[in-house]
Amino acid sequence: MRVILNKKLNIFQQVRELEGWYAVAFSATLLERMLPNYVLFCEATEFADPAQYRNSLNAIWEWLAVPQAKINFAAQLEKVEDAVPDAVDFDNYGVYPAIDMAMSLSATILLIQGEDPQGAVVVSKLSQGGVEAFIEASTEEDISDLDIKQHPLMQWEVETQQELLIFLSKCAKNAESCKQLKQLATAEGMSNIGIEI
Structure with a gap:
């Protein structure tokens, strides 16, 4: 099924x-932009080995590129869920983008398994919400919704998701598209919240 783009419809x-x-390709692309946030958090706190999340995301790309690939996503989901940080245990901000990544990765695997047909919407919202929360956290004074919308990071996030929808409306389901x-x-060399990759 192809995407019919309608300017009147919002991204979600x-x-x-x-x-x-x-839907899975959309999610995987956003996950690729969120993964550096998780990696940085793990490196800063020694919470977990971020390689597990890289491996799980690689498995999703493999599923997209090679439809007949045999991947045990139930096992992948278990590994992902074993490495979700708890915000209560950490006093640094990085835990929140890390949790967003973890929840998004789980949602994408559940989408592949057919257990969460709206998994891509979950990922879209978590990625945008993570950017919004980061902007709020990194601004000293109160910030309006309009200021958040006009912030370069939020504009980049929205543009990226729109660009992705346009690409998916035209692309074939193959390894080259992946x-x-x-x-x-990864073109900009930054995560969705501006962390250098």
Whole structure:
């Protein structure tokens, strides 16, 4: 099923219309932009080995690129859930983007397993919400909704998701598309909240 782009629909409504391979590809691309936040958190706190999340995301890309690949996503989900930080245990801000990544990775695996058909919407909202929370946390004074919308990081986030929807409306379901999606995710050399990759 192809995506029909409608300017009147907001991003979340457009993402809701994605199905199957396209929904997973959308999620994987956003995960690629969120993963550095988790890696940095793990390196700063020695909480867990971030390689596990890299491996799980690689498994998702493999599933997208090679449809007949045999991947045990139940085992992947278990490993992901074993490495979710608890905000109560940490007093640094980095725990929140790390939790967003963990929840997004779980949602994508559940989407692949057919257990959460709206997994891509979850990832879309967590990625945007993470950017919003980061902007609020890094601003001294109170910040309005309009200021958040106009913040360069939020504009970049929204543009990236829109660009992704446009790409998915035209692309084929193959390994070459996966390669292009990964490039789209990492082209700027920064995570969704501006951490250098």
